[in-house]
Amino acid sequence: MPNTIYLDNAATTKLKPEVLDAMMPFLTERYGNPSSVHKFGADCNTACEDARRSIANLINAKDNEIYFTSGGSESDNWAIKSVAYAKRDKGRHIITSGIEHHAVMETCEFLAREGFEVTFVGVDNQGIIKLDELKAAIRPDTILISVIYANNEIGTIQPIKEIGAIARSKGIIFHTDAVQAFGHIPIDVEKENINLLSASAHKIHGPKGVGMLYIKNSVRLLPMIHGGPHERKRRAGTLNVPGIVGFGKAAELAKASMEKNNAELIKLRNYAIDRILKEIPYSRLNGDRDRRLPGNINISFRFIEGESMLMMVDMKGIAASTGSACASGSLDPSHVLLAIGLPHEIAHGSIRMTMSEFTTKEELDHTIEALKEVVAKLRSMSPLYEDAVRNKEV
Amino acid sequence: MQYSAKVMDHFTNPRNVGEIEDASGVGTVGNAKCGDIMRIYLDIDDDDIIRDVKFKTFGCGAAVATSSMATELIKGKHVNEALKLTNRSVMDALDGLPAIKVHCSVLAEEAVRAALWDYAEKKGIKIDGLEKPADDIHDGHHEDLGECD
Numbered sequence: 281m282p283n284t285i286y287l288d289n290a291a292t293t294k295l296k297p298e299v300l301d302a303m304m305p306f307l308t309e310r311y312g313n314p315s316s317v318h319k320f321g322a323d324c325n326t327a328c329e330d331a332r333r334s335i336a337n338l339i340n341a342k343d344n345e346i347y348f349t350s351g352g353s354e355s356d357n358w359a360i361k362s363v364a365y366a367k368r369d370k371g372r373h374i375i376t377s378g379i380e381h382h383a384v385m386e387t388c389e390f391l392a393r394e395g396f397e398v399t400f401v402g403v404d405n406q407g408i409i410k411l412d413e414l415k416a417a418i419r420p421d422t423i424l425i426s427v428i429y430a431n432n433e434i435g436t437i438q439p440i441k442e443i444g445a446i447a448r449s450k451g452i453i454f455h456t457d458a459v460q461a462f463g464h465i466p467i468d469v470e471k472e473n474i475n476l477l478s479a480s481a482h483k484i485h486g487p488k489g490v491g492m493l494y495i496k497n498s499v500r501l502l503p504m505i506h507g508g509p510h511e512r513k514r515r516a517g518t519l520n521v522p523g524i525v526g527f528g529k530a531a532e533l534a535k536a537s538m539e540k541n542n543a544e545l546i547k548l549r550n551y552a553i554d555r556i557l558k559e560i561p562y563s564r565l566n567g568d569r570d571r572r573l574p575g576n577i578n579i580s581f582r583f584i585e586g587e588s589m590l591m592m593v594d595m596k597g598i599a600a601s602t603g604s605a606c607a608s609g610s611l612d613p614s615h616v617l618l619a620i621g622l623p624h625e626i627a628h629g630s631i632r633m634t635m636s637e638f639t640t641k642e643e644l645d646h647t648i649e650a651l652k653e654v655v656a657k658l659r660s661m662s663p664l665y666e667d668a669v670r671n672k673e674v
Numbered sequence: 675m676q677y678s679a680k681v682m683d684h685f686t687n688p689r690n691v692g693e694i695e696d697a698s699g700v701g702t703v704g705n706a707k708c709g710d711i712m713r714i715y716l717d718i719d720d721d722d723i724i725r726d727v728k729f730k731t732f733g734c735g736a737a738v739a740t741s742s743m744a745t746e747l748i749k750g751k752h753v754n755e756a757l758k759l760t761n762r763s764v765m766d767a768l769d770g771l772p773a774i775k776v777h778c779s780v781l782a783e784e785a786v787r788a789a790l791w792d793y794a795e796k797k798g799i800k801i802d803g804l805e806k807p808a809d810d811i812h813d814g815h816h817e818d819l820g821e822c823d
Contacts, residue, residue, distance in 0.1 A: 585733050587735055588685070588733065588734055588737075588738055591685060591735045604709060624707040624708070625732075628706070661691050663702060663730040664706060664711060
């Protein structure tokens with residue numbers, strides 16, 4: 281058993297050795313600026329264009345619809361603010377969901393303070409967006425629908441194709457934050473009527489600090505970063521060549537192994553979920569069991585709090601995450617867990633374990649044993665558990 | 675966010691975890707909604723000396739560590755001495771807390787005072803400087819405020 285078990289792949293992933301190998305020359309001798317006319321530049325330009333093709337291939341986009349950014353948050357900000365500013369004469373209404381990543385949620389809230397109106401559509405208790413509510417929210421002045429492709433906390437995969445069809449039928453631009461889905465599950469921007477899509481390299485075993493925004497060719501978008509003519513005059517700044525090359529390699533590897541990896545990951549995920557729910561009493565799975573990312577496990581344990589759980593499993597060499605307030609830097613538990621209807625105390629007791637293709641069954645078995653010990657220890661210290669025993673609720 | 679070595683020590687090996695049957699005083703503060711509840715049990719002798727103290731806590735690492743430290747600081751003390759415990763003294767004893775966790779030390783102070791109040795009520799005495807605890811999981815104090823702090 282390795283010293284550490286990494287189950288926080290939704291936060292970030294390990295850089296694949298093949299990705300590092302692809303990047304290394306561009307951190308050393310191939311240091312040209314892709315905008316330069318000379319051979320140093322042309323060499324790097326070619327490498328970036330190859331990467332662009334690999335990334336476009338993964339979502340059935342055209343090469344010239346991929347715009348490199350610094351990551352998912354920049355892509356989300358760019359997509360949403362720029363549609364808002366470009367379309368504000370047509371309308372000022374934006375529709376999004378109640379379970380977005382902060383990069384989308386905070387951007388929408390910023391725009392709400394700037395005089396736009398934002399409707400946050402609810403989700404059901406599995407975390408699936410309510411399509412009826414979405415349809416009902418559409419108004420003549422709605423300019424944008426932005427819905428997360430797959431949720432970062434509970435892994436729920438949204439009915440993106442249906443949302444895309446609704447947006448298209450109403451002539452509304454559709455953006456999706458696909459940071460957790462890109463390279464993990466099949467995406468087809470054409471079939472799914474996606475106009476704008478955000479993605480990030482470091483969630484697919486690529487480097488940090490690089491991402492992309494897919495912009496469908498028919499969509500006109502204002503630049504967010506003004507300057508030179510990079511990225512077809514839409515995103516100024518010298519290209520992050522090593523990062524982009526690494527992103528391209530990671531996308532290529534993801535495409536090649538997605539089907540095989542997912543079959544294995546889904547088996548492992550369901551095995552772990554079944555064991556935890558069976559072997560640890562008063563536990564519940566958060567999010568839809570089937571319509572969820574292959575590597576996502578999110579469980580709440582009653583009577584205990586997530587941060588202390590995380591700290592204890594960390595001491596046993598296991599890295600995971602929680603939706604508890606205490607770990608989030610705020611004092612409210614995850615808005616996603618509250619949106620699916622969990623009471624606060626159960627949201628506080630959640631743990632998220634996100635796997636990658638490097639996760640083994642042995643690691644999961646070890647983690648489950650550790651969880652059993654930690655949950656039992658924390659419950660023995662919990663006044664909530666004591667009360668439940670006294671009141672014969674457990 | 676980084677915890678001090680003392681916080682980690684008290685989280686990893688919390689002192690005085692448990693319950694006391696027929697305790698002289700029990701105090702419970704905090705709110706599950708906000709993610710932390712502390713309960714402190716006191717065993718106090720006829721000379722008003724705290725002979726034993728136990729705690730149970732639902733909460734984060736800092737909540738566990740502050741409860742543990744608070745019990746250590748009052749064990750063996752006279753109730754008047756225990757009453758002097760402040761959130762600052764708990765924090766200092768733990769070599770500080772991250773800013774966002776300061777409320778845990780406030781909760782530890784409140785839990786001790788709530789247990790002492792319960793003791794005074796049971797015994798039918800008045801302890802100078804001790805007021806009825808405002809914060810109790812049963813009165814929904816936090817929910818009234820609509821936010822956690």
